[in-house]
Amino acid sequence: MLTKKQIFTRGMLDISPHMLSVIPFGIICGAIGVELGFHPYLVYAMSFIIFGGASQIVFLQLLSGGASSLVAVASVGIINSRHLLYGAVLSEYLEKLSFVKKLLISYVVVDQGFAESNKFFKKNRGEEFLHYHLIGTGCTMWVCWQIATLSGIVLGSFVPEELGLKFAIPLTFIAIVVQDLKKLDHVIVMITCGLSSLLFFDAPFKSYIIISPIIALFVAALLLRLKK
């Protein structure tokens, strides 16, 4: 049995390599917000209140482009609706927690944290304090995201735009799924999702981000049926 502290530390260590892409992206997000003409406090408030990477940029871009608040809020909700899928996967491992603890831990569920904690959960089902891994990944992400967006707000875009550091985001997610390329069923699901996301990219409210996973999960269900 690992102690709470050991599992928390594992979570921190497991997500920290992703900070290589998260920190530059956070700086860019903060800088873009100020460049678009929003008050620095508002730009920072988003990192605390929404705490959701790309959805924060989309929100500000929509508002500055003249979209109504309703459209901007709806887009953030749709972009972040993928968390529902993460929650459905994680709920199995977090079941024993009290309702209040579930409410608290939910705030720090992020893409990379979900991915790394889910990998850890699958391998260590028997551990008693599993959820400390999720707290470890989530808190690391939270602290780095706050510092990165704040630096971007205060210092402006000191990361040269020519470096194209936004490209680090797809790379971070490649690192997450690349080992599943060994399994044909996963490859089919990934290609389905990827192609759907390009096909539906222009769908309203950025909904490609949830439409394509749903299509891919239907394909996964079909594959499971064929396997039997």
Next chain:
Amino acid sequence: MTLTAIIFAGILTYFTRMTMIALISRDMLGDKIKAVLEYVPSAVFPAIIFPGIFINDFGTFIEMNDPKIFGALVAVIVGYFSKNIIATISAGLISYWFLIFVVFS
């Protein structure tokens, strides 16, 4: 005004995170659904990866000889064999930079 919108967006985002964790119990998800949920990472992350590579800042498709495609391929190969996140990201970025700063400049 904007702050109100941010707060609503934050509440909505929090609900997307909390709903399935706090309001769903194991019994509500059958074995079949759980088997499908195994595929969630493979079914969600390509929707971030593909547009991040193939669609530019203006929302249009990139050319097929874009350095990002090459960088992503290098990242896939390095990631597959090294199983290392930092190596994967660095390999993708460095090969991308090599093309834009050395080859195409």
